Amino acid sequence: MEKIRANNLKKYFRTGNRIIKAVDGVDIEINEREICALVGESGSGKSTLGKLILRIIEPDEGEIFFNGIDITKLDKSNLRAMRKKMQMIFQDPFTTFNPIYKIGNQIFEAIKFHKVVEDNLVEDYVVQLMRVVALHPDTLKKYPSQLSGGQLQRCAIVRAISLQPEFLICDEIVSSLDVSVQVQIIELLKVLKEEFKLTVLFITHDIGVARRIANRAFVMYSGKIVEKGAIEKIFYEPSHEYTKKLLGSVLSIKT
Ligand SMILES: Nc1ncnc2c1ncn2[C@@H]1O[C@H](COP(=O)(O)OP(=O)(O)O)[C@@H](O)[C@H]1O
Numbered sequence: 001m002e003k004i005r006a007n008n009l010k011k012y013f014r015t016g017n018r019i020i021k022a023v024d025g026v027d028i029e030i031n032e033r034e035i036c037a038l039v040g041e042s043g044s045g046k047s048t049l050g051k052l053i054l055r056i057i058e059p060d061e062g063e064i065f066f067n068g069i070d071i072t073k074l075d076k077s078n079l080r081a082m083r084k085k086m087q088m089i090f091q092d093p094f095t096t097f098n099p100i101y102k103i104g105n106q107i108f109e110a111i112k113f114h115k116v117v118e119d120n121l122v123e124d125y126v127v128q129l130m131r132v133v134a135l136h137p138d139t140l141k142k143y144p145s146q147l148s149g150g151q152l153q154r155c156a157i158v159r160a161i162s163l164q165p166e167f168l169i170c171d172e173i174v175s176s177l178d179v180s181v182q183v184q185i186i187e188l189l190k191v192l193k194e195e196f197k198l199t200v201l202f203i204t205h206d207i208g209v210a211r212r213i214a215n216r217a218f219v220m221y222s223g224k225i226v227e228k229g230a231i232e233k234i235f236y237e238p239s240h241e242y243t244k245k246l247l248g249s250v251l252s253i254k255t
């Protein structure tokens with residue numbers, strides 16, 4: 001079943017007298033419970049597309065269907081109810097959390113706001129999720145600066161998962177981490193996808209990382225999707241010159 005569909009999405013930014021076509025007529029479809037990758041070099045429009053799909057920013061044009069409902073037509077209150085089901089995790093875990101509050105409080109707050117479980121059960125609920133991502137519950141009592149990038153990214157995953165989303169966008173979430181930690185987070189995400197029945201759009205500039213996590217990929221270049229399909233096909237038989245260029249950087253680990 002189709003979980004997400006975007007038709008002809010457009011977002012142009014105007015800076016001075018220049019127009020940047022960040023997202024320029026994108027069609028995308030993501031099936032329920034698949035991990036799909038969105039690959040492209042820096043500046044190709046990946047983050048803008050991700051934010052459009054969740055209506056974190058508003059499209060100039062286009063339709064976005066979530067479970068068959070066009071969310072571009074929803075008003076604020078209906079959108080808020082929908083938001084809980086669609087979460088996004090960002091690249092830099094050090095800006096995801098506010099440095100002056102303990103991690104736990106920041107996670108609890110979102111759960112209380114969305115009334116996922118009763119207030120007196122929130123802490124137990126989060127402690128369980130911390131176990132799922134292999135973090136000690138005491139981590140909740142720490143400040144962001146006391147944790148490593150990998151630990152913080154696990155906390156960001158807990159915060160997103162705690163709201164019981166159906167659809168998750170991960171925007172370069174392993175890009176700032178060491179390679180060994182990247183692999184751990186990718187494997188964790190695969191487990192979580194099964195356990196929580198998630199549909200995931202995994203954004204990355206690294207087609208090797210995309211291949212590790214996704215079955216299918218969209219390749220984005222200059223605001224447009226230039227190639228899409230099974231990740232193995234894209235990896236071994238890219239049809240677009242741009243994809244070949246992206247592959248150039250991972251050829252050494254191709255076998
Ligand atoms: N708020 C904004 N205002 C102006 N230009 C923007 C804004 N957000 C993104 N852009 C531009 O849109 C293009 C796509 O950016 P982005 O979606 O962040 O790409 P990516 O995530 O693939 O690196 C870039 O040229 C970027 O500079």
Ligand SMILES: [Mg+2]
Nearest residue numbers: 046047048172
């Ligand atoms: Mg980006």
